[in-house]
Amino acid sequence: MFEYFWVPSLAFLLCLLAILVLRPVAEAAGLVDRPNARKRHDGEVPLVGGIAVLFSVAITGLLFVYLPGTFTPLLAGLTLLATIGVMDDMVDVSPMTKLVLQIFAAILMTSWGGNYLTTLGDLFGHREILLANWGIPITLFAVVAVVNAMNMCDGMDGLAGGLALVIFGWFAYAASLIGDVPTQRVCMIFCGAIAAFLLFNMRNPLRGCKRVFLGDAGSLMLGYAIVWFAVELTQPAPGRTEQVPPVVMLWVLGFVLIDLLAVVVRRMAKGKNPFSADRTHLHHILLRLDLKADAIVWILLASNFAMGLVGIAAWQAGLSEQTLFLLFLAISLAHVMATRNAWRFIRFGRRLLSRRQPKA
Numbered sequence: 001m002f003e004y005f006w007v008p009s010l011a012f013l014l015c016l017l018a019i020l021v022l023r024p025v026a027e028a029a030g031l032v033d034r035p036n037a038r039k040r041h042d043g044e045v046p047l048v049g050g051i052a053v054l055f056s057v058a059i060t061g062l063l064f065v066y067l068p069g070t071f072t073p074l075l076a077g078l079t080l081l082a083t084i085g086v087m088d089d090m091v092d093v094s095p096m097t098k099l100v101l102q103i104f105a106a107i108l109m110t111s112w113g114g115n116y117l118t119t120l121g122d123l124f125g126h127r128e129i130l131l132a133n134w135g136i137p138i139t140l141f142a143v144v145a146v147v148n149a150m151n152m153c154d155g156m157d158g159l160a161g162g163l164a165l166v167i168f169g170w171f172a173y174a175a176s177l178i179g180d181v182p183t184q185r186v187c188m189i190f191c192g193a194i195a196a197f198l199l200f201n202m203r204n205p206l207r208g209c210k211r212v213f214l215g216d217a218g219s220l221m222l223g224y225a226i227v228w229f230a231v232e233l234t235q236p237a238p239g240r241t242e243q244v245p246p247v248v249m250l251w252v253l254g255f256v257l258i259d260l261l262a263v264v265v266r267r268m269a270k271g272k273n274p275f276s277a278d279r280t281h282l283h284h285i286l287l288r289l290d291l292k293a294d295a296i297v298w299i300l301l302a303s304n305f306a307m308g309l310v311g312i313a314a315w316q317a318g319l320s321e322q323t324l325f326l327l328f329l330a331i332s333l334a335h336v337m338a339t340r341n342a343w344r345f346i347r348f349g350r351r352l353l354s355r356r357q358p359k360a
Helices: 002-029 049-062 068-090 095-114 132-151 159-177 182-201 214-232 248-251 253-269 282-287 293-317 321-339 342-356
Strands: none
Touching: 002 049, 002 068, 002 182, 049 068, 049 182, 049 214, 068 095, 068 182, 068 214, 095 132, 095 214, 132 159, 132 214, 132 253, 159 182, 159 214, 159 248, 159 253, 159 293, 214 248, 248 253, 248 293, 248 321, 253 282, 253 293, 253 321, 282 293, 282 321, 293 321
């Protein structure tokens, strides 16, 4: 009960208070998101969600997490990325500067936190894939990829925060299955803080005119925390006799990784920067099918929840890592093929939806 109620409840309350205090400060300082050709929301929206989540996680973690050797470097990396995110929200920071700082945050994770990939598990049904000297470079790449993937997902109210809540919920459950109580507690802290943010971000009767966005500070920070725990839960650790198979994390992250793969493949096929901003993500494509934004968010959150459920249930049922990996690859390739020409996907979707609409 303490892990699943009191700790996340405190994180929830702290994030709630932080948002209420920070909203007027952000409006006065100009830390707001203004509508433009790519951002089609109404009015100026304060970008304080990420800062509030970080404040809540830091205070609650310092009170209830007794892992200074692990939590301190995690907090340092989160703070670094939140800081660069706030700077980018206020004055555009060059992509190269952001990339360098993301890599530096990844180095804090691997070299200070000692948290990096040493094995990918038995993905091909022959033997465990040990990374040896490739462990740290591959971890650095994973950090940059997931951080930017979460940033790319932050395009609709409730999407990035909702995905993070689903992912951290599965992280907490997975940690409980392997008896890792400290990691479970930190993940529940994130769940409480993110849930409070979503009250001010997703459409609901309590939000009123108090709408806030994560901002780059929040999306970058949450991406960093997600890859941190995805690695920590899947690698051997002192005092722990079991870990989650790495392939399960592909299913838990689900939509975040699949959408990243599809977008990067499309952009590279057109000779574009794979990390450039555009409106070709799956949620943008679904919007052009004339689906309501709230419906799209719930569809994607439910899909990500279902993928996490499949991954963890299959692991617990004893399904081989090779089978899980091949199934994930099949889903990813099907998504890439279906959306490689977005306009064709949209036209097919509209035709399909029109057939299901009742005739007058």
